[in-house]
Amino acid sequence: MLSEVERFIVITGGPGSGKSTLIDHLREAGFSGSREAGRAIIQDQTAIGGRALPWHDPDLFAELMLSWELRSYSGAMARTAPVFFDRGIPDIIGYLRLEGRPVPAHLHTAARTFRYHRRVFIAPPWPEIYERDAERGQSPAEAERTYASMVATYPEYGYELVELPRLPVEERARFVTDHLR
Template sequence: MDRFVVISGCSGGGKSTLLAELARRGFATVEEPGRRIVAEQLRAGGTDLPWVDLAGFARRAVTLAQQDRAAAQDQGGWVFFDRGLVDAAAALAFATGEPLDAALCAAHRYNGRVFLTPPWPDIFAGDEARRHDFSAAIAEYERLLATYPALGYEVTLLPKRTVEARADFLLGTLGATVAPGPARH
């Protein structure tokens, strides 16, 4: 799906802030599956949390990413995803030591260009949903930086600039400077 664009990369690198800016500009956006899972598991007292059961968390993220992608079919125009199925599948492979499910990722493609936020220590901060440290965030980033090209995606690193400048860069790279309207997911 050429209109489904993933913004991935280093945890704490500004992905969610960028997605909020794209939504403010009228583009459809999809919130990160992991954050939604953590919030739900914390409310329910569950254990499918990355710091308790990474494999269980990643399995949930794979399922939710597939559901998000299916739900986005109804959206018109560009749809921007805060992470996606590849991120979840990479986390599952890391957690279990099993090979990445490349067939699953191939069956649910996104735009061939994926945007990655590089490690940015100046803005990295932990919170209730992000309990890992910066070195763990870098390790995850490096796995994704290898995984996306291995699956045939072209990686574009987002510059360390203001959120507005990042949004302009991303939209300019895609040639998507005009939003279709106020549709949001």
């Protein structure tokens, strides 16, 4: 049986780079996967008129993302097969830094405590597939800055980044599963 660290695989990168599409494809292939915290929180907060939105209260938004990620992590512990995470706890740190916000000590503690596979897959900016939608209001330039923030943040916590190729989703999925063997 694989340990949590070996089973918990993060796919990160900037918005609109194909992360969620890849995780959806891996789910269809029989793997488990988490939903992206930020997108789900934006949907929920918008539906209830909440203020934990990145454009209203980025610090509260980050706290809700942390709560979401901790719950996703806890839920994944009950599984014995690999679980693909649509972003991880270090993404929240990268987000706060990108926004010029302070990173609370408990967030650093969470990133050091709740560990993922040492190889983190990162999706590079992909302008040809980038689209804005109701939850993704960032410009392509902001998406590139988000990518750069993740490139800087994950290695600080001991992760090795593996860049995903800009290929059709089936080939991207095969790239990921081949790298985990």
